[in-house]
Amino acid sequence: MDAINTTIELSETERRDRLRLIRSDNVGPRTFRSLLDHFGTARIALDRLPDLARRGGAARAGRICTIDEAEAELDACRRYGVQLRAPQEDGYPPRLATCDDAPPLLALRGARTTLMRPMIAIVGSRNASAAGLKFAGQLANELGEAGFVIISGLARGIDQAAHRASLSSGTVAVLAGGHDRIYPPEHVDLLGAILGGSGAAISEMPLGHEPRARDFPRRNRLISGASLGVVVVEAAHRSGSLITARMAGEQGREVFAVPGSPLDPRSAGTNDLIKQGATLVTEAADIIQAVGPIMERPQPLPLREPDEDLFAPDPENHDRAQIIALLGPTPVSIDDLIRLSGLSPAVLRMVLLELELAGRLERHGGGMVSLT
């Protein structure tokens, strides 16, 4: 089956240091990963942060999350029944861990075993049709019986129908805000039912974080990233579910879509997805058949060995100047930068890291970077 059977377990000190690192200025999931690749532990990375940012040309040092702040957040999590888990720890969805922007620490509540099982995402319109809601429930039920966990976004409409139909077989809600800021508020009961069963809820946001509009697309990448594939049941043109489908495609996940009448605007998005190559779904078997071969393949491993970077020399000033000259506001690929600069990949990555920590570099999907 799909789960990685060997998990690690962080020391509590390393967990706290990782929390400090991801809560510090200019450190997102990709920067976090680069730092860990370069320095091996969060502790060493934290020590080096000010120097790296200065070398990257920061006007002033970014704020570093203190030990006290991190301890306070960990205490709050404990009180709220929230665990912070790192990739490859038990409870961190194995597929999600393979994404290059996987959250360094995932806040979770509920059954860790469920989070380790193979997942299918079911998403769709908030204002779905009766037929769409019925079909979403039917599909979630059949996929649950076939052993899949259903993952979705706790929204009204299709999400809700999918969660409800998989309460007993296992379902995972992915939140856009902190665990104490449920959206929509009336779904606190649904979340209770999910956690009361064998389900779970996950978020990459700290407690107290109120979800804003821009947090939803960001959240959607977790839904697709944790799953083997995403099923879009109903979606109008330009709806949020299509963002999840696009992210699924970028992450190499299967994209499934349920067809509908061309006269129903709620099917415009799903019909378009099928035109673009998504697999048409009329029954659970369509999905089970498609993901079977994927589950049998071994999981992709992290992209590179950290050792290579651990012993790389520090960049020289002229290396840094050369890279800055090559960069601009238009995203370019890291591969192109390596080729054009002639620098070693390890040195180039260190320069990019410095610029990032100085708040001067932005990372995009697909290994692209630009100056901010």
Place this chain on the structure above:
Amino acid sequence: MDAINTTIELSETERRDRLRLIRSDNVGPRTFRSLLDHFGTARIALDRLPDLARRGGAARAGRICTIDEAEAELDACRRYGVQLRAPQEDGYPPRLATCDDAPPLLALRGARTTLMRPMIAIVGSRNASAAGLKFAGQLANELGEAGFVIISGLARGIDQAAHRASLSSGTVAVLAGGHDRIYPPEHVDLLGAILGGSGAAISEMPLGHEPRARDFPRRNRLISGASLGVVVVEAAHRSGSLITARMAGEQGREVFAVPGSPLDPRSAGTNDLIKQGATLVTEAADIIQAVGPIMERPQPLPLREPDEDLFAPDPENHDRAQIIALLGPTPVSIDDLIRLSGLSPAVLRMVLLELELAGRLERHGGGMVSLT
């Protein structure tokens, strides 16, 4: 555009002889074509029929349609406003002429110019939903405006909606019976409207032929054969429209299908078609875009030059015996027979023709034959 610009015009004697040939025992469209390939004119083929059937081992000679019978049919046609046209004559749909089982003479009423224009078939359920009927009409209307003739089967439901919406732009009804045996009878008015506009009706059956159940699948091959592509709007599992779609595929025509909810059994067939590779249609542009490149390609030519067969030697008795030994009730390909027998293609074709005229051979699609 799509039409062949150069047409031929048969002499009235040749037309009468061709009519006699296709109305004679054991002569179907494929046998007719072989005979014409072998003997060049219907007149010579008619003269040779008894001898060929005897050589093929016929217990008794098949009936040959007399001159008087053919003249009587031609007179009846004239009185009914029906013309009998041969492939490559004006009024014979150019795409239909390229099919290997194209009717040797097509009975037509209405506007010959319409029959020469590029056609799209729209077919579907007789008990269609309101949405299906509306969409069929909308599609027919938009395709008509784009210059396509709509061809369909004059049935209730989707066919009717497609014809009605294209009355002014041009529509063609394909009949399963003779022109004086309209089915369903209540669509005589619709047919009147089609012929009153710039439309036409075609049939391969003689006047007076009452359509039987088995005539409908046979008729469906004319709908798909005459068109650039077939659009199935709504179709349940195992419905007649799916036969048309299958024939379209076998004839190398484009297959289009309109998606629908998995919970609506009237969309089960169309969703299945899309799973099998049919192009999903939500608007006329999907069709126009797909058939554009096909219209720009030159039409496929008839498969072989008749000259090759005109001067082939008569088969020897041992050739005939060898072929009969290779044949059985299981269809085999003519290519395999050529390879296994070592005979020249022209001689093999003549042996098959003899057996056919003796009523001992059955032809299937894709160049397959079996003993009856």
